[in-house]
Amino acid sequence: MISSRTEGCTLTGALSVTTSVQDAITVIHGPDGCAHHNFSLLHALHFDNDQLNLPSILSSSLKEQEIIFGGEFALEETLSGAMGESPGAIFVLTSCVAAAIGDDVRAVCNEIRGCPVVVIPTGGFLGGGFSDGVRSALIALSELGKGGDPNGTVTLVGEKNLEYEAEANYREVQRLLGLLGVKVRLRFVRNIAVSEIAQLGSSSLNILREESLADVGDLLKDRFGTPYLPSFPLGFEGTLTFLSQVGDALNTGSDRAISMELERQKGIIDQFSELRGRAVNICHSDHMPAPFLSELLELFDLQVKERGQILTLPDPIPVGTSGLSRMLSRWQRVLHA
Amino acid sequence: MMKQIALYGKGGIGKSTTSTNISAALSGMGLDVLQIGCDPKRDSTRMLMHGRLIPTVMDQVRERGDKAITQEDVVFTGYGGVRCVEAGGPEPGVGCAGRGIIATFQVLERLGALHADVVVYDVLGDVVCGGFAMPMREGYAQEVYLVTSGELMSLYAANNICKAIRRLSGRSRGQCRLGGVICNAKNLPDEKQLVATFAERIGSTLIQFIPRDPVVQRAELNRMTVIEYLPGSDQAEAYRLLARNIIENRRLDIPEPLEIAELENLAYDFIAD
Incomplete structure (x- = not known):
């Protein structure tokens, strides 16, 4: 980047x-x-x-x-x-x-x-x-970091400490990992003590906050042998893929977690059914991943029109199913306003 | 009217020797002269001070803070009443010497020290950054004299300085011009003609040929300028001629630097002959 x-x-x-x-x-x-x-x-x-x-x-x-x-x-x-x-x-x-x-x-x-x-x-x-x-x-x-034997946990790398929803995003990743029975060992780096950094390299998987940190992921992989996922989960489909990738990486199996999350997502899509078929004009930053936007347009059958209701995609985009739920809630408020 | 000149050229080419002898010769003409060494090595004015390394502006600023300094702390009178200043600067390999030159000019301005019939700026070999171009900027030295021998590397350095003069002269407030080329000879064959041709090609003129003479070294070993050490020598006369030529010089040019190939061909022509 x-x-x-x-x-x-x-x-x-x-x-x-x-x-x-x-x-x-x-x-x-x-x-x-x-x-x-x-x-x-x-x-x-x-x-x-x-x-x-x-x-x-x-x-x-x-x-x-x-x-x-x-x-x-x-x-x-x-x-x-x-x-x-x-x-x-x-x-x-x-x-x-x-x-x-x-x-x-x-x-x-x-x-x-x-x-x-x-x-x-x-x-x-x-x-x-x-x-x-x-x-x-x-x-x-x-x-x-001191490394160590992989212990089935994950390390989060490069959380955005200045973003408004940093803690909410962390809780969402923690919840998703919980569906797989996986724990976060280290937040590298958010609200930790110096001594905790020694644990870097002892998790079985690193999860990067966003793809632009790939060279950090590569370096940690070279140094400690820890594989990594390139980003926190983004979008409904992306969240399910995230569960699958973590499950594969840690051999936990992910079918049950995915079906539970899918049910949750269906519930949320129903909850915001009022958005369906609306004419909208969505403002977003230039580096918005295309699949994220197209998924929303498709799921809610949104019609993009220049004179449609102006809605904003936050930057950075929301993490996981809960992040989307918060954003859809804001969109609904705008439509009611 | 105050005349401000700056001598630039390759390191070791003899800028300080030439500057001190020009200053000594000018003082002999009854002029009030101020020589400012703009090199962290701080040895520009040493021969005028009979071997003494005077405290530098930057040393004084470091020790006492710039507000506590007076002219007496940084301006020292040497041979023939020539007033001497050394900018000074950091030890080799640390800090930013160029910034030191800029800070020195600010201090000298504040002290009102930059006044004389002739101000001679003796500047570090290469104009490596904006700091060392300072004497050419802000209306300080209006006349630059390039010191060079007939050696290719020396001509190369002189040519590079022409680029700086040309760039600075193009600015709306730019008053800096090339006054001429001084050949400080290394006793190479046809050296005077080579340097004269170089001067002509860059759109300037050879203002004085200074022959190589052991008297220069003898004078320096005795911690004096040639003007003081052996005033009746041919070498002293050459420096006096140079000083007179500079005072009388009205020709100021915006130089046309040569391409490297042109420069090499020029040197090659003379060597091949």
Whole structure:
């Protein structure tokens, strides 16, 4: 996936991952502004999601002098300060300024003893956009995984920590896995402690949040031998396929789970039968998977017309049967309005 | 009217030697001269200061913060009353030296230090980033003099700098022009003619030929400019001529850089002969 320049800086993407490790401190090696803006943004988004946690972010406070003479000493001092807080780990992100002047961040971090220090070479905008930051962070944090014998559980990889429905999506995946008798061992990375990351590589299956994380999935497969599914379940049919794929991967069998879910889906389609045959104009983002939309049009016999009722497909699109149910409920409210 | 000149050229070609001797010669003409070394190596003005490495602007900023600095902290008077400034910068391999040059100009502007009959900017070998083009921008040096020998790599570097001059001169506020080419000879055959032909091809002129002479090394070993060490020597006279030519020069050109093949053919023609 080519990340767009309109989606922000790598720092925000990487921070969306690292600040979800609860006992870690993230150091941004850059000017104070990088930390300030990202802190404000994360705080506001978490607040919107009814979470009052303040992200643990420190800045190495690069100023003109550090830009001219090098910022390695400033980073050393910031790391020493961070060590004083006894964190479970320190994650070090690089800003575009640090990348442009070529500070040897790894060399500085290698000198730190007493807690894991993980360098995430984000490079601010020089490293790409938000999604690149997410991938860089997941790849860097995977260094803390210890692997182990596959134990029949799954690990969720790359949940979207800033999305409004992150917890609802997690509960839906957990419910679907429950139909197969499968448990989530690790959420890599959402609301976990540093010590939990050691379990990375000990699940029998990784499930990626979305397909753009395929290179993270490939890396974990190479390193720990863990196979992966490329995405959380999307669409009615996609959800049934998801159950089948997980069942196959873990040899749990999935027929019973699929028939139970199919019954649930039929119930939901009946529940929203009022939508059937309506003239609609559906707004969606450019990267909407075509099968998702065509399935909805077909199931409800929706007529796409320019002057039809305007309905919105959320981005990211809803996860699993429950996600669709929430979306259809919103559509119904729009039609009643 | 204040004249501001900048010397550019390949590393090791003799820019600092040429700059200090020009400054010394200009002071001998009764002019008030300010020489600014724009290289983290900070050795541009050493011969004017009798071997002393003066504190640099960047050192002072680092130690005391830029608000606490006065002109006396960064401007030092050397031979013939020439006032000397070194920009300084980071240790090799860290930080951003180009940003250091930009910051130095900001400090010197704030201190009101950029005034003299002639300001001589002695700049790092290659214009590797915008910072080292600073002396050519913002109306600082209006005249650039390229220092080169007849060696291909030296001509190549000079040609590259022409690209920077050409680009900067195209800007609406761009006042930077090429004043001429100084041949700092390596005693190659037909070297003067080669460099003169190069100068002509890029649309400029050879402003002075400086022969290679052991007196330059002897003067430097005695921590002096040639002008001071052996004022009656032919070499000192060559530097005085150069200084006079620069002061009297009214020819300022927007150069036409050569393609690499043209440059190679030019050098080849002279070597083959």
